[in-house]
Amino acid sequence: MKKTVLMAVLLCAAAFAYAQSEKYESAMKANIAQLDSLMTKGNFDELANNFIRIGDAEKTQWLPYYYAAYCYASEGLSEQDNSKKDAIADKANAQITKAEAILGKENSETDVIKAMIATIQMTVDPQSRYMTYGALISDNIQKSESLDPTNPRPVLFEAQSKFFTPEQYGGGKDAAKVLFDKAKTLFDNFKPESDVSPNWGKTSLEYFLSQYK
Amino acid sequence: MCKILLFSFLLISVRGIAQTKVSGKVIDNKKSPLAGVSIALKDSYDGATTDSLGNYSFTSTEKGEQIITATSTGYKPFEEKINISGVPISLTIELKESITELRAVVISAGTFEASDAKRATALNPIDIVTTASANGDITSALKTIPGTQQIGEQDGLFVRGGTADETKYYIDGSLVNNFYYSTEPGQATRGRFNPFLFKGTIFSSGGYSALYGQALSSVLLLQSIDLPDKTSADFGISYLGANAGIQKLSKNKKSSWGVTYAYTNLSLVYGLIRQQFDYFKVPVVQEADANYRIKTSSTGMLKYYGYFSTTNVGYKRQDIDSLMLKDAFGLRNFNMYHNLSWKEYLGKGWKVNVGASYSTNKDSIRNELQNQDNEKQEINDDPLYAYKNFNLTNKGQYINTKLVFEKNIKNLSSIRLGGENNNTTQSATYHQYDGISYPEKIKENIVAAFGEADVYLSNNIAARVGVRAEHSKLLDKSDIAPRLSFAYKFHDKSQASVAYGIFYQDPNNNYLPSINALHFQKATHYIAQYQKITSQRTFRTELYYKKYADLIKTTNANNETFKAIDNSGFGDAKGIEFFWRDKKTIKNLDYWISYSYIDTRRDFLNYPSKMEPSFVARHTASLVVKKFVTPIKTQFNASYTFATGRPYYNIVYDFSQNKYNLLDQGRTKNYNNLSLSVNYLPSIGKVNAKSFSVIVLSVTNVLGFNNIYNYNYSVDGQNKLPVTPASKRFFYLGYFVSFGIDRTQDDINNHL
Numbered sequence A: 001m002k003k004t005v006l007m008a009v010l011l012c013a014a015a016f017a018y019a020q021s022e023k024y025e026s027a028m029k030a031n032i033a034q035l036d037s038l039m040t041k042g043n044f045d046e047l048a049n050n051f052i053r054i055g056d057a058e059k060t061q062w063l064p065y066y067y068a069a070y071c072y073a074s075e076g077l078s079e080q081d082n083s084k085k086d087a088i089a090d091k092a093n094a095q096i097t098k099a100e101a102i103l104g105k106e107n108s109e110t111d112v113i114k115a116m117i118a119t120i121q122m123t124v125d126p127q128s129r130y131m132t133y134g135a136l137i138s139d140n141i142q143k144s145e146s147l148d149p150t151n152p153r154p155v156l157f158e159a160q161s162k163f164f165t166p167e168q169y170g171g172g173k174d175a176a177k178v179l180f181d182k183a184k185t186l187f188d189n190f191k192p193e194s195d196v197s198p199n200w201g202k203t204s205l206e207y208f209l210s211q212y213k
Numbered sequence B: 001m002c003k004i005l006l007f008s009f010l011l012i013s014v015r016g017i018a019q020t021k022v023s024g025k026v027i028d029n030k031k032s033p034l035a036g037v038s039i040a041l042k043d044s045y046d047g048a049t050t051d052s053l054g055n056y057s058f059t060s061t062e063k064g065e066q067i068i069t070a071t072s073t074g075y076k077p078f079e080e081k082i083n084i085s086g087v088p089i090s091l092t093i094e095l096k097e098s099i100t101e102l103r104a105v106v107i108s109a110g111t112f113e114a115s116d117a118k119r120a121t122a123l124n125p126i127d128i129v130t131t132a133s134a135n136g137d138i139t140s141a142l143k144t145i146p147g148t149q150q151i152g153e154q155d156g157l158f159v160r161g162g163t164a165d166e167t168k169y170y171i172d173g174s175l176v177n178n179f180y181y182s183t184e185p186g187q188a189t190r191g192r193f194n195p196f197l198f199k200g201t202i203f204s205s206g207g208y209s210a211l212y213g214q215a216l217s218s219v220l221l222l223q224s225i226d227l228p229d230k231t232s233a234d235f236g237i238s239y240l241g242a243n244a245g246i247q248k249l250s251k252n253k254k255s256s257w258g259v260t261y262a263y264t265n266l267s268l269v270y271g272l273i274r275q276q277f278d279y280f281k282v283p284v285v286q287e288a289d290a291n292y293r294i295k296t297s298s299t300g301m302l303k304y305y306g307y308f309s310t311t312n313v314g315y316k317r318q319d320i321d322s323l324m325l326k327d328a329f330g331l332r333n334f335n336m337y338h339n340l341s342w343k344e345y346l347g348k349g350w351k352v353n354v355g356a357s358y359s360t361n362k363d364s365i366r367n368e369l370q371n372q373d374n375e376k377q378e379i380n381d382d383p384l385y386a387y388k389n390f391n392l393t394n395k396g397q398y399i400n401t402k403l404v405f406e407k408n409i410k411n412l413s414s415i416r417l418g419g420e421n422n423n424t425t426q427s428a429t430y431h432q433y434d435g436i437s438y439p440e441k442i443k444e445n446i447v448a449a450f451g452e453a454d455v456y457l458s459n460n461i462a463a464r465v466g467v468r469a470e471h472s473k474l475l476d477k478s479d480i481a482p483r484l485s486f487a488y489k490f491h492d493k494s495q496a497s498v499a500y501g502i503f504y505q506d507p508n509n510n511y512l513p514s515i516n517a518l519h520f521q522k523a524t525h526y527i528a529q530y531q532k533i534t535s536q537r538t539f540r541t542e543l544y545y546k547k548y549a550d551l552i553k554t555t556n557a558n559n560e561t562f563k564a565i566d567n568s569g570f571g572d573a574k575g576i577e578f579f580w581r582d583k584k585t586i587k588n589l590d591y592w593i594s595y596s597y598i599d600t601r602r603d604f605l606n607y608p609s610k611m612e613p614s615f616v617a618r619h620t621a622s623l624v625v626k627k628f629v630t631p632i633k634t635q636f637n638a639s640y641t642f643a644t645g646r647p648y649y650n651i652v653y654d655f656s657q658n659k660y661n662l663l664d665q666g667r668t669k670n671y672n673n674l675s676l677s678v679n680y681l682p683s684i685g686k687v688n689a690k691s692f693s694v695i696v697l698s699v700t701n702v703l704g705f706n707n708i709y710n711y712n713y714s715v716d717g718q719n720k721l722p723v724t725p726a727s728k729r730f731f732y733l734g735y736f737v738s739f740g741i742d743r744t745q746d747d748i749n750n751h752l
Helices: A001-034 A035-041 A044-058 A063-077 A084-104 A108-123 A126-147 A154-164 A172-189 A202-209 B002-016 B124-129 B138-142 B267-270 B746-750
Strands: B018-025 B039-042 B046-050 B055-060 B064-071 B076-084 B090-093 B110-114 B169-172 B174-175 B198-204 B217-223 B232-238 B243-250 B255-265 B278-295 B302-316 B324-349 B350-368 B390-410 B415-430 B436-458 B461-472 B477-489 B495-505 B521-533 B538-557 B561-583 B590-604 B619-629 B634-643 B645-652 B657-665 B673-678 B693-698 B710-713 B720-723 B730-739
Touching: A001 A044, A035 A063, A035 B673, A044 A063, A044 A084, A044 B046, A063 A084, A063 A108, A108 A126, A108 A154, A126 A154, A154 A172, A154 A202, A172 A202, B018 B039, B018 B076, B039 B055, B046 B055, B055 B730, B076 B090, B076 B538, B110 B124, B124 B138, B124 B198, B138 B198, B138 B217, B174 B324, B174 B350, B232 B746, B267 B278, B538 B590, B645 B710, B657 B710
Parallel strands: B018 B090, B169 B217
Antiparallel strands: B018 B055, B039 B046, B039 B064, B064 B076, B110 B198, B169 B174, B198 B217, B232 B243, B232 B730, B243 B255, B255 B278, B278 B302, B302 B324, B324 B350, B350 B390, B390 B415, B415 B436, B436 B461, B461 B477, B477 B495, B495 B521, B521 B538, B538 B561, B561 B590, B590 B619, B619 B634, B634 B673, B645 B657, B673 B693, B693 B730, B710 B720
């Protein structure tokens, strides 16, 4: 009898946990589905806040904060007003720090976000900030690639930077194409760890690849 | 059993389906709606973000007592208990602004800041090295901003009617004596310190903090860099000399060390560019420096910087009293400077800064009267010529220690308390033509204690109140100097500030020992400022009044030359200054314009009455332009400076009347200087380049204006000779390469 009760309790606890994780996954999926339209709609704050609420309630999940940081990083990269960039970068930084604290380490995905944040901070005043933030960008991209050589996102990030850099400065469309192609191969073979793990970037990759046609 | 449990679980789920609507509005303390505010029920997924009208609305499946939160950057977090029971809830939330560095007003009267601070500043550290007329010299770059004079015949910064003595220099909080190279009289030289050593420069043209003292006019505060970003080796060669250095960052990135050596020899320059004097020993400078920096904890940093240099120079020029004779002047200098600083957070909001500096300086000067065949002439029966043969040795030793405790009270409000000790020993030995020597030694020790509070009442209003007490052992006098500033920020983000302060300073050692007992010289500053800084444009204007009292007067009585007699000097200065910087109007072009007007008179040193000082031009204006041309990887910099003529005087001591008389006076013609510099960066764009190189070409006074700084008079007053720059134009060509650090992106991103 005792055994049966224990079994029953365990089963029900599992069922409850399953319901909880289903709630988490469905909430995450609903928000992740909006990520692609993020750049066009520009409602960065709303989406970031959604993720932060999930993160605050869950307490042990790093992904909600990771996505919140991604929202702010995207906002910062599309911001044209230099005077607003630092505040946005600070918000993104706060979230990625929380994500890494829960993970207990950095990983290939958080490093990409950190490279994005450093890019925002550098573009505020490139001449005087390059020494600090330029090094941060390349360090994070290198770390990201070495922590997970199959991750297409650091390669995509590099490719995009090259795309916007003039040819005489080592950038240009041709130099970027090589990296976009590499990113495409990586994307084709990339299997996210779970349904809610980072898997963004394909849409922008396709956009950039369409520029070559 | 399990069925029951499952059933109850289902019940929970079913109950959970009942939804409650929560809606409302978020406003600030002025009742304006706030957009983008995150509303959440604590520990649930439920919540919303306010729209552009501040409205929010969401439904929740939670039940019972819950905590609703509202958070937005720049505002204090809001929390309130609500009871969710299925009845729709409407809640208006008022958020209170928090005081943050990004939004708060800056206490800025009298201050120009070049740093990588997150808020916008008028200048940034790179500006120092890309100003055409500066040639990489910090103080020359500062001469293009308001409040400074274009003085070419003496070292230093002459600020708002003050002499060069009235400006003091600090590195990481510690005083620097002999900031400039020792040089021949009548020529200004560069500062000793490489601008790349510093991450921040704060130049105060008045009303500065109680943490600093013993400067009647101005302080220049330099903050050295912390750990370098990467290990690197640097090498440079120019037709002036060569330099090499290494910076090593430890593997754990917690410490670094570096050494550099530079050799400067002007032989080639003087061969190519005609100089007004005949050099029998062309200037040779050897310099070495070393640094060590270590993180003593996650928040602590210990830094050491040491500097050594020797200079050797000798030249001949026409003697002003006789066409047949020449003066041969020789100078040897040895200088060293050591700076040690430590900063650490102590917990409970306390922070400590400890700094110490030790420096020595030795000048050995030799002057000889020579005939046209360069033979020594001893005309000992005529005092006019006899005294022109002499030797002089000047030795100085300076020890500065400083301790500052800082406590963060709330928001940005803080207090600072501390003390400073300044010990100076200066000895000079003058060997007269007949072998008689006159040794003199001046010892001074100044102890200071200071306290300062920054009070932020809101993001818009701030005040800084400070006081500094000082005691001079030499004068056996004490003083108390209050400082006060107030700043207000308007809705359009522009701000107005005012500053008041009393500043005391010891008499310059050159006029000591004095004939009568002296006390501190005194200046009182009143400053009003208006500025608007955005990331692309800066507008700033300052109005000031400065009153001098107790300036020292000198005498030649009893065959003393220029010895201080008393503190009966006085004076005042008033003026208005404008600064405009614009990176926006013309694409990829960055320029600034400064204009200063000053009206000043003073009676000090040997002035027979209250007069306009010879180191002040009434109107000074500068235009500085910077442009990077992408396709040719080249940055072009230009600067043009104009200053109206300055007064010059022939002041002679009348031994029969025991007073100074003004025998002649005039005004120099206007000063003009157009300088250009070109930096070519060929390594840009080389992917993963292991080295980065820069070729620099600069030309000072491109248009060849014949500038005259001042006039020197012969003893009989019959002959006057203009004091001019050492050469009309000056060229510089250099090649610098750095291995390990790729600075390429630096310039690329500048114009993206």
